[in-house]
Amino acid sequence: MTCINGAEAEYIAVSDRAMQYGDGCFSTILVEQGKPRLWPLHQARFEKTLAALSIPMPDWLTVQQQVERIAANFASKGVVKLLISRGSGGRGYSPTGCESPSVVISHSPFPNHYHGWQQVGIELGVCQQALGLSPMLAGFKHLNRLEQVLLKQEIESCNWADAVVCDVLGQVVETSASNIFWRKGNTIFTPDLSMAGVCGVMRSHVMTLIKSTPYCLEIVKSPLDALLCADEVFITNALMALVPINQINEHSFTERMAFNELNKRLYSC
Known part of the structure; x- marks a missing residue:
């Protein structure tokens, strides 16, 4: 399951600046027994990065709830990836006109070789x-x-x-x-x-x-x-x-x- 801006979806707009310019940031979060580990540190890093890039903050309570909902699918260990881009808009490199960041939450299995x-x-x-x-x-x-x-x-x-x-x-x-x-x-x-x-x-x-x-x-x-x-x-x-x-x-x-x-x-x- 992938969640894009709060809804289940598999595709993001070609015009999104994540695709056009790598304009955003991400974090990979360890999930253990359905719970995201070190969430406060992940959120703090996002806040610092988004501020530096002048990308508006999302509603963190909503984002956390969405992360926890996806994390709950893992009985043992798993991975949740949270990506935030500036969204679509602007002309060329200019971010002027970008008003709605994209929030993408996806999941994947835990890399088992890490245990060894x-x-x-x-x-x-x-x-x-x-x-x-x-x-x-x-x-x-x-x-x-x-x-x-x-x-x-x-x-x-x-x-x-x-x-x-x-x-x-x-x-x-x-x-x-x-x-x-x-x-x-x-x-x-x-x-x-x-x-x-x-x-x-x-x-x-x-x-x-x-x-x-x-x-x-x-x-x-x-x-x-x-x-x-x-x-x-x-x-x-x-x-x-x-x-x-x-x-x-x-x-x-x-x-x-x-x-x-x-x-x-x-x-x-």
């Missing part, structure tokens, strides 16, 4: 392609994901599960579909996303959880070498939660101290 990733960890490659610097859009999960499409092609051609992605300055940003954390001693590091990357909902949640652990957090601009010298590495997104990294290229990571500590607290607040 969570339990045993994965290996990462390192992408040769680099993310461009985009301070106007950095951090937002906007609809233009062409960089990620190209990165995914590279990852699949190398038979990697995922890969570390740097920006054009050689600074670690994220993986193709997740945020990245690493620990050295008593400090957990995660990249500064002010110039590139996506500020994930699980990233925000983990950053809050770190405050209740013995570890301190630093948001950094670091080259790949700093990541490869870590004691442990893990990645996060809203669907797979936390996944430990066993190896990046020839560099192995065997410790899971911070991973285990944070995994215990994952949905405790």
Whole structure:
């Protein structure tokens, strides 16, 4: 079932600016036992993104009710995707005349391979392609994901599960579909996303959880070498939660101290 502007439908207008320009944003939401996880964080990110893009806010109570109605169809785990575009209207790039945003809610099965990733960890490659610097859009999960499409092609051609992605300055940003954390001693590091990357909902949640652990957090601009010298590495997104990294290229990571500590607290607040 797909819900478009409150009604069941399968198609959106060709004139919608989501199709024409990628003019909007989206989020993928984990559903467990019929309930959407971390909804307040998803809504907060939407509000920040929509404000930055000058797209009018929807009626959040109605949107939440629609998300919960679709989520209720999952007895165990599932995925709900919420997409908000500027809607139809305007001429060329100008958004003038766009008055009614489009709200699209769809669902899909939970990616079952994430269960194995969570339990045993994965290996990462390192992408040769680099993310461009985009301070106007950095951090937002906007609809233009062409960089990620190209990165995914590279990852699949190398038979990697995922890969570390740097920006054009050689600074670690994220993986193709997740945020990245690493620990050295008593400090957990995660990249500064002010110039590139996506500020994930699980990233925000983990950053809050770190405050209740013995570890301190630093948001950094670091080259790949700093990541490869870590004691442990893990990645996060809203669907797979936390996944430990066993190896990046020839560099192995065997410790899971911070991973285990944070995994215990994952949905405790």
